[in-house]
Amino acid sequence: MATKSCSRTLEVTIISGEGLLVTQSRPVKKNAFVIVRTDSVDTQMTKLDTEGESNPAWNEKLVVDMPIHARFLTVEVQCKTSSGNRVIGTARVPVSDFTGGYTPENYLHFLSYRLRDGNGERNGIINLSVRAKVPENASSYATFYSQPGLKVSADEGVSGGIVTGVPVWYGYQR
Structure with missing residues (x-):
């Protein structure tokens, strides 16, 4: 229970991806999914998109616990292939983009981020929404x-x- 007091609950809705490529010239055909990580403490995964090709749509809500001290939310798009899972691209979302500032608690933020592949090259865009939940005891x-x-x-x-x-x-x- 000590972990709960040192974390906040996030509702992360993975909406869609755009322009995802397996290689520089080959688009994703099917079976793309997203993994959301919070400081290696909590990891959640979407279902496979079997029809979206290089522009998959998930519209899937993931609930994750994020430590208060965390500075980034990591969003990683992968593709299931015959030889295993392949990382398409990763985005590190700064926590300051959806907490603090002048927006009220429980505010729904719609965000889009450029994905980077393992070499740091641009590889598509991920669209998501994030809501930092207000604790029930507030x-x-x-x-x-x-x-x-x-x-x-x-x-x-x-x-x-x-x-x-x-x-x-x-x-x-x-």
Whole structure:
């Protein structure tokens, strides 16, 4: 259970791929799949796309646990061949692209990344969406600050419970 408190749950939907090549001149014919890794802690895999050729579509949601300290989410496209699985391309998705910043928790991010093969050459694009899930034990989005003279809360009926704004230092003087 200690791992759960040091991780967050991600919903990663692998939508599709574009322009995938087995070699520089040979497109993927069938049996492409995607592996999602989070700091080698959690690994999930999509089903095979048997019809999409070099533009496969999965539309498959994978749920993975990502450590809080993780900096990247690794997305790897592979193709099942008669001689085994072949890596088509890999993308390292920075965690900062879908967490933190000015977007609220539970926000659905649609992302596209260039895949790179084992030699670092461009090899297609992966389209995905990522949502960092809010822990079930989180009571509310409403935030109350304890500084004197500063109190902000969210009205659930008007804003859906999300507070946004710019921090202002109370008592600032020139």
